[in-house]
């Protein structure tokens with residue numbers, strides 16, 4: 001299908017539209033500001049700790065720490081652009097990790113073969129996607145706001161994971177095969193975790209920015225009624241977006257098992273806040289309709305650079321939380337102001 | 346020209362206790378500009394909603410080319426060639442004008458990329474610039490979000506979208522309300538040109554001189570019912586206002602019946618209203 005059902009308007013012509021100057025476009029891009037903040041941080045830490053901060057080791061460490069949040073952040077970007085939110089991601093990650101881990105325990109444990117590893121990966125992805133789709137289906141009814149749907153989902157998913165394990169992280173949930181490759185392995189010096197996260201970011205960044213699916217995501221966040229009138233199946237689209245978020249939480253579970261070898265049932269209660277912070281820092285509007293995966297990448301790296309940088313220059317890294325908190329509120333404040341000016345016009 | 350392209354018969358639409366339409370009739374003919382007028386709250390936008398598939402009627406029938414149809418949603422109506430400029434414009438504010446023009450029917454690239462849903466933005470932009478130029482609108486930068494455009498430019502985007510795709514009927518719910526003199530003239534010109542393509546154009550407006558200058562026929566809605574159908578050439582602003590406010594048909598029902606006239610040739614179907622009750626029921 002190269003054109004749409006109704007085809008193009010009858011008067012397709014040869015008038016060429018001018019591409020606007022690159023500079024003007026760049027200035028209008030909301031992630032430019034966050035990028036400048038990130039760049040300023042890097043410059044600051046490089047100058048403050050010459051020869052210590054910008055080392056290959058630090059960069060790798062920062063990237064590995066950020067990899068899982070980046071994968072979650074990509075999904076969250078879609079959700080927030082539809083004017084939604086997903087608080088359940090940490091619990092969904094745990095549930096997917098427990099489901100995959102339980103399979104691993106009973107099919108070879110730490111020494112499990114590649115077949116088991118493959119099944120575990122599929123289990124984690126399917127559990128995550130299914131949970132997300134379920135939440136999306138409830139959101140699509142428009143009877144319960146996403147905040148509440150996913151708050152309920154947060155509790156329920158964690159509860160099920162705890163029921164299945166008795167609340168204790170079981171042993172032998174990750175196969176050595178998985179840990180030695182995805183967990184610690186490198187390709188040309190770059191950790192596989194980072195490569196995977198980069199690939200996910202690239203693919204879904206392109207989907208959001210260049211495809212019909214992406215455009216519909218923005219349209220629904222901008223004006224759901226108009227989207228419906230334009231023939232977009234809003235409910236079905238929301239199910240897909242929340243399922244994508246769940247799928248990526250499942251992928252996050254695989255990455256977590258690979259790099260830490262345990263389900264960390266109690267260790268994901270603030271994932272949602274960290275990821276939403278990154279997405280909002282990256283210029284994605286909590287009111288929907290605007291945002292980008294590129295912005296989220298920057299938003300994920302700001303806290304990561306801050307914490308590594310503060311350690312390197314010998315400042316208590318808890319200042320990171322203070323700094324990120326302040327920047328977050330400022331980011332939303334600026335977004336609000338922009339909306340106000342816009343609505344006044 | 347005897348058969349209406351799109352017709353409403355006895356359409357009833359209630360919102361809770363509000364009876365927005367109480368057995369409304371309406372007809373749009375090919376190649377004709379028909380103005381739909383009425384006071385605020387008369388039910389014009391509701392009637393447009395019913396005829397464009399956004400609202401499901403509680404009672405009554407919709408006929409397309411004489412055959413009864415049921416629009417399950419706006420996409421059904423669009424597929425049938427019925428396009429609408431909604432009173433609230435129905436634009437996605439954060440998308441640019443070309444994306445809004447093609448919302449819900451985006452152009453995709455050829456080949457594999459197209460199968461993956463990758464958009465053909467250059468083609469969409471080209472068509473958009475051209476469609477807006479026809480309405481006398483030059484967008485300095487077609488890639489800015491619609492939210493950044495002026496009210497009039499936004500209205501032009503909505504009008505351009507409807508006329509670009511309509512091939513049967515196009516509804517324009519107050520399309521000139523926010524427009525400057527030049528753009529208003531261009532929209533009205535476009536309205537005429539679209540009708541000359543053989544499309545039925547339904548223009549909703551509170552501007553009586555505008556209605557009389559561009560419309561072939563005027564249908565008047567009052568309290569959710571059609572109270573008059575007049576040839577624009579044979580009527581006056583006073584008569585239209587009288588029909589809208591009800592000061593004309595206060596006398597007898599026969600008067601209202603003579604007001605309901607068919608365009609050019611008399612209508613085949615009987616002019617009988619299903620239940621010509623006095624419309625004092627409630628509002």
Ligand SMILES: Nc1ncnc2c1ncn2[C@@H]1O[C@H](COP(=O)(O)OP(=O)(O)OP(=O)(O)O)[C@@H](O)[C@H]1O
Nearest residue numbers: 360363364365383384385386387388389390391392
């Ligand atoms: N979604 C809705 N819910 C409840 N009542 C509604 C709804 N839409 C319209 N109404 C009511 O139906 C009646 C007709 O409204 P409608 O918008 O069709 O009028 P209109 O003729 O388009 O008026 P205007 O000239 O102001 O645009 C009004 O009393 C309005 O309050």
Ligand SMILES: [Mg+2]
Nearest residue numbers: 389390432518
């Ligand atoms: Mg109206």
